Amino acid sequence: MPGLLRSTLVGLVLALLALAIFGPISNMILWAFTEQWYFPAKLPQAYGFAFWERVFRPQGNAMVSLVNSVLIACMTVVVSLAFAIPAGLALGRGRLPFRVVFLLLFLLPQAFPSLAVHMNIARIFYTIGLNGTFLGVVLVHALQGMVFSVWIAAAAFGAVDRELEEAAANMGARPLRVFFTVTLPLALPGLMASAIFVFLISLDEFTGTYFVGVPDITTMPLLLFTASMEGNYQIASITALLLLVPSVAFMLVIERFLKSDVLAKVGH
Amino acid sequence: MMQQAVQAHAPAEGPAPLGAAISLKDLHLGYDRTDVIAGLSLDVQAGEFIALLGASGCGKTTLLRALAGFVPVRQGQILLDGTDLSHTPPEARGMAMMFQSYALWPHMTVAQNIGYGLKLRGQSRAQIAARVADIAGLVGLGDLTGRRIAALSGGQKQRVALARALAVDPPVLLLDEPLSNLDAGTRGTMRHEIRALQQRLGLTTILVTHDRQEAMSMADRVVILNRGRIAQIGTPEEVYHRPADSYVARFMGATNTLPVDLGGGEELILSLPDGARARLPRAALHVPQTVAPGPAELIFRSDAVELGEVNGAGQGGAGPNSAGLTLRGRVAQHSYLGSVYRHEIRIGALRLMADAARKMPIGADVDACIPATALSLFPARSQTAVTGSKAAAPVAHPL
Known part of the structure; x- marks a missing residue:
């Protein structure tokens, strides 16, 4: 009897979990293919692809936003890795004085309300002409992802066994060679993980893009925002579905190179 | 290329080329403010097998790491065939070290691990492959060269570490407790194998160990360290039968x-x-x-x-x-x-x-x-x- 109760409970919890995860998504999928859905009805009254045509028509800027989003996300990954690798190397090796202070410093952009941070960044970027540029948006996104990329990179470099590097030096490798043949390959799983985070954060970023990019740079989240503000749930749902494409594609690519047990080692 | 290959074979077949002589003069080593090794002098002949023996904390590993260039020399000299190496970076010393943890690179195969030093020396792929096969055969790795490090047993890892060190034809081989992670049976055979290889290749070898049997069975001379100083240097027979002080006597098993x-x-x-x-x-x-x-x-x-x-009636003459x-x-x-x-x-x-x-x-x-x-x-x-x-x-x- 307790066994039955137990399995019922487990089943219930699983069902709730599935509802929490898949409920919003299935609602979104329904809306994406809806042509008519008025209030009292439980399900759409008419299905069709009319709104897909509207999204993909040349004057609708969905495709431009999608390309923008992916481009910005890729550039953000490059920028933040270019910063996180040296920073992670310095912080992960524990020689730096006030190491913890530095690590916490990267948390600061997250610690303040993002509206306040982004409003002021926009103000500064405006004076130096970065507002409304790709670079400006990429920098804002990189700042958002900084705490993840630096912390994960620091953990990844910190986890590389010193003796492995010493063994390479002992075989005659100069420091730079040691870094590229031993340190970097061993830290790579962690760096890939940080790249995933940064990519996904950038793809999802809204306030920074809103303050710095608009109206010159439009990304998918901005398009989504506009559509839902206008009450246009079909457009919003289709945009959201489109937004899933690069995320899932990126994760699949990463998954091909990384097994989850490697990712789980991050931070050890 | 053929000539190269022959050269690579030479240590295994021809008359053993001698390793380099090492001379330590008034060496001071340490971390922070304390000297772990204070004023140590030691002469090691070319081709000699020396065991540094001592309890944990006596400074033997520090001394070995200083030879490899990982511990800065505070004072004194490390001479290799008369050249002072005390301020040479590790990569330019030519002393191949075998780490206690083996320090094998997990992202490379056995062959890549062994061939790493050769690749650094600019050898061609064919040369490296030939040399790797050679060395792998020498240490008894046989056909495991394609394996990942994670797929090896402890004894096999130990052989890879040895092969990697030997592959570059080092004048000096440094062994940091090489057998401490092996089970008793494998340890016994590896002692003999390493000793035989060392004799065959004529390498100057320095072994760090806390195991007196290991030191005595492998080394030409045993150096017993006590608190950063040499308590006694001598052949295994000397340190065993004629200990210089009570520390040595006890350490050599006089209980x-x-x-x-x-x-x-x-x-x-x-x-x-x-x-x-x-x-x-x-x-x-x-x-x-x-x-x-x-x-x-x-x-x-x-x-x-x-x-x-x-x-007892059987007490005899005592x-x-x-x-x-x-x-x-x-x-x-x-x-x-x-x-x-x-x-x-x-x-x-x-x-x-x-x-x-x-x-x-x-x-x-x-x-x-x-x-x-x-x-x-x-x-x-x-x-x-x-x-x-x-x-x-x-x-x-x-x-």
């Missing part, structure tokens, strides 16, 4: 200590703790240091003790006076060591370990005879000065 009161000149008169007196000819004992009359200690091995039953000491005690405990029984003998407040082929029953009264030639006499030390007891086998403590 029995007998506090005595010393008197006399050429003939030593010993007052034993049980009140008895014994006279021994000074020349028969091993007395490496000057021992003033007064408190002293006799140190001897458990296998030097001959046990006899008190009433009398209570002439060529040795005879102590009367009672068997308190015994354990079987495989070839002998080790007995714990209680003599008053004293405990001695004595090995015998025959098992004496617990509680039996026995005579423990120690020939004078098996005794080493040292000045007495306070008990707090006793170090290295952790690494040595069970020490007999006066209770």
Whole structure:
């Protein structure tokens, strides 16, 4: 009897979990293919692809936003890795004085309300002409992802066994060679993980893009925002579905190179 | 290319090329403010196998890492064939080290690990492949070269680490406790294999170990370190049979200590703790240091003790006076060591370990005879000065 109760409970919890995860998504999928859905009805009254045509028509800027989003996300990954690798190397090796202070410093952009941070960044970027540029948006996104990329990179470099590097030096490798043949390959799983985070954060970023990019740079989240503000749930749902494409594609690519047990080692 | 290949084979077949000679002069090494090694000087001949032996914390690993260039030299010189290397970076020293953890690169295959040093030296793929196959055969890795490091057993990893170090034809091979992670059986064979390889290749080799058997069975000379200083340098026979001080004696397995009161000149008169007196000819004992009359200690091995039953008729010639000491005690405990029984003998407040082929029953009264030639006499030390007891086998403590 307790066994039955137990399995019922487990089943219930699983069902709730599935509802929490898949409920919003299935609602979104329904809306994406809806042509008519008025209030009292439980399900759409008419299905069709009319709104897909509207999204993909040349004057609708969905495709431009999608390309923008992916481009910005890729550039953000490059920028933040270019910063996180040296920073992670310095912080992960524990020689730096006030190491913890530095690590916490990267948390600061997250610690303040993002509206306040982004409003002021926009103000500064405006004076130096970065507002409304790709670079400006990429920098804002990189700042958002900084705490993840630096912390994960620091953990990844910190986890590389010193003796492995010493063994390479002992075989005659100069420091730079040691870094590229031993340190970097061993830290790579962690760096890939940080790249995933940064990519996904950038793809999802809204306030920074809103303050710095608009109206010159439009990304998918901005398009989504506009559509839902206008009450246009079909457009919003289709945009959201489109937004899933690069995320899932990126994760699949990463998954091909990384097994989850490697990712789980991050931070050890 | 053919010539290269022949050259690569040369160490294995031709007359062994000698490794380089190492000379350490007044070496000071340390971390932070403390000197781990203070003023150490040592000359190692080309092709010699030296074992640095000592308890943990004696500075032996620091010394080895300093040779490899990972510990900065504070003062003094490290000379390799007369060239001072003390401030040369690790990558330019040419001393191949085998790490205790093996330090194999997990993101490379066995072949890539072994060939790493060769690739750095700009050799072609074909050359590297030939050399890797060669070395892998030499250390008994056979056809494992395609494997990932994670797919190897401990003994195989150890061979890869050795192969990687040997692949670059180093003038000096540094071994940091190479066998400590292996099970007893593999350890025994690896000792012989490493020694045979070293002889064949003529490498100057420095082994760090805390295992005296490992040091004695592999090395030409054993250097016993105690607190950053050399306690004794000598052949395995010398350090085993003629220890320079009581630390060496204990470290080399002389577990029995007998506090005595010393008197006399050429003939030593010993007052034993049980009140008895014994006279021994000074020349028969091993007395490496000057021992003033007064408190002293006799140190001897458990296998030097001959046990006899008190009433025993089979006691033979070991009398209570002439060529040795005879102590009367009672068997308190015994354990079987495989070839002998080790007995714990209680003599008053004293405990001695004595090995015998025959098992004496617990509680039996026995005579423990120690020939004078098996005794080493040292000045007495306070008990707090006793170090290295952790690494040595069970020490007999006066209770």
